[in-house]
Amino acid sequence: MHIYKSPRSAIAPAAVSVTEMVFANLETRPDEVVLIDGPTGRSLTARDFMDQVRRLAGGLTEAGFGAGHCVAIMAPNMPEFCVVFHAVALAGGTVTTINPTYTAPEVAHQLKDAGAELLVTIGPFLEVACAAVPGTGVREIAVIGPGEGALPLTALMGAPLAGQVPVDLERHVLVLPYSSGTTGLPKGVMLSHRNLTVNVEQIVEIADFRAGEATAGFLPFFHIYGMTVLMNMHLAGGGTLITLPRFDLEMFLRLSQDHKARRMWVVPPVALALAKHPMVDQFDLSALEQVFSGAAPLGPELSDAVGARLGCICLQGYGMTEMSPVSHANPGRAARAGASGLLLANTEARIVDPETGQDQGPGGEGELWVRGPQVMLGYLNNAAATAATLDADGWLHTGDIGRIDADGYLFIVDRLKELIKFKGFQVAPAEVEAALIALPGIVDAAVVGQADPEVGEYPVGFVVRAEGGPDEAAIRAHLEGNLAHYKQLHRIIVTDAIPKSASGKILRRLLRDRLAAGAA
Incomplete structure (x- = not known):
């Protein structure tokens, strides 16, 4: 280990509230x-x-x-x-x-x-x-x-x-x-x-x-x-x-x-x-x-x-x-x-x-x-x-x-967690996904972050719609009534299916790869 x-130097914590x-x-x-x-x-x-x-x-x-x-x-x-x-x-x-x-x-x-x-x-x-x-x-x-x-x-x-x-x-x-x-x-x-x-x-x-x-x-x-x-x-x-x-x-x-x-x-x-x-x-x-x-x-x-x-x-x-x-x-x-x-x-x-x-x-x-x-x-x-x-x-x-260098300085290089950081605020993909799926006509959904030099990451949503399902304006109106402003999707991409593992876990890496490749 x-x-x-x-x-x-170690600090002796104060014994006060x-x-x-x-x-x-x-x-x-x-x-x-x-x-x-x-x-x-x-x-x-x-x-x-x-x-x-x-x-x-x-x-x-x-x-x-x-x-x-x-x-x-x-x-x-x-x-x-x-x-x-x-x-x-x-x-x-x-x-x-x-x-x-x-x-x-x-x-x-x-x-x-x-x-x-x-x-x-x-x-x-x-x-x-x-x-x-x-x-x-x-x-x-x-x-x-x-x-x-x-x-x-x-x-x-x-x-x-x-x-x-x-x-x-x-x-x-x-x-x-x-x-x-x-x-x-x-x-x-x-x-x-x-x-x-x-x-x-x-x-x-x-x-x-x-x-x-x-x-x-x-x-x-x-x-x-x-x-x-x-x-x-x-x-x-x-x-x-x-x-x-x-x-x-x-x-x-x-x-x-x-x-x-x-x-x-x-x-x-x-x-x-x-x-x-x-x-x-x-x-x-x-x-x-x-x-x-x-x-x-x-x-x-x-x-x-x-x-x-x-x-x-x-x-x-x-x-x-x-x-x-x-x-x-x-x-x-x-x-x-x-x-x-x-x-x-x-x-x-x-x-x-x-x-x-x-x-x-x-x-x-x-x-x-x-x-x-x-x-x-x-x-x-x-x-x-x-x-x-x-x-x-x-x-x-x-x-x-x-990674930590030889002098003890920490450098953050990536993340395991799914959390999206938008202007310093935390956006939990699962929370936005739950709001999306609660909208009638949305069959499945996944949310990932798209890197941006000014805000950190934009929340981007991939949605699978049923035939005749809600359009983008209806989806945005639904989210605005249920989620704070910083959790709103900056892009909504309609897709045929959400990629998932055999156990049903969303393969977010593949969705981020799509964004990096310029997915519309």
Whole structure:
């Protein structure tokens, strides 16, 4: 067995909850502004934030939504998202974060599976929320800001909770983000307080995070990347976070300029804009030292182009929801273009040949396996998927094919998993296929990704229609009513049959070969 070890010094994980970790820093700077709503300029000082978290935690407890209960939040990035998240955590509950672009059926699935009893959202999403709740365990919908007919979140504020409700830091499920993992439908990833706190500490150490850092945060907090490296690391590490409800290049650049951002946290499509869009030249980004890209691989050419244009270092890391999310990152002073970086502290890796099961030494290619304190507890309500991804010795089988060079740098070269990455978002082929087959007149379907330098991969659908079956417009209308925007098919190809193995498994490689050959 060849185990790659981290070159970083070991970290002793803090014996505190994620909210206690955040509060420990905020209590040293009570009058500093720590959260700013980018579009409006609304702000919260550290004292304001802690007071709101404690009062909401107390109110949730009084209303029966505290310890042992699950609260769902479906909202864009805004200061109140951070308040809700940490109030649930302080009260000893579990929070499940829902993508605000989900359709009602997608929201309903997550609410049911997570066992949510309270759904927190905003007025513009209230219609979808109300349509999703019937048949779930949700007893109340609370709205941040205006929302006709719904309980205002402020009505849930109560007597401040004095301190953290006792929880098992290693085993209590703090957060349930949903991920397709290496394959299949979205599953609840069970992450503990320890998973999140140790990953914050690991990233702070390798990223050289400094007190006073301000950043414009468009990476969604419902996704583990934004949740950990933006929300929790900036609050716990002495930073200031300016929230953006969605990515807007002009606003992102302006806020980065005005707040003299030292670092940008981005995904590859944004890195592309930073490298090529003419608008970038209109802003003073001279304070910028680093652009960090994650969620999907970033090629060395694009990485170098970003760094050259902005006069800074552009680097990337590797992670997945199941690892809270980071296992590898490039250190700023020793970044390697095209590499996903070095192992974080307390983390180990193996490169395993998927055919032979043999470990590979430096330069050898195989599936990346990772073990460390940031690795998930497992998938909620899905022992089979957990066993297939997380083995008895604690190794997480990532489904990505990579190699590690002689210096310990990881390079991702391919993937075993079926998951499609579109602009950093996960698209599970099985989920789109299920939606397609549910449409009368569709006999069979398969979905694969088509590589694209700007977005990563486009979801492409191959469909077999019955005689007189739905045309492309009808198929698209059906999908738009059932799946989020990033799961929509960019091409629909009608075919006579879906290639399958003797056991009935879709031979996606053959379909990808058709696309590469220019299939119409």
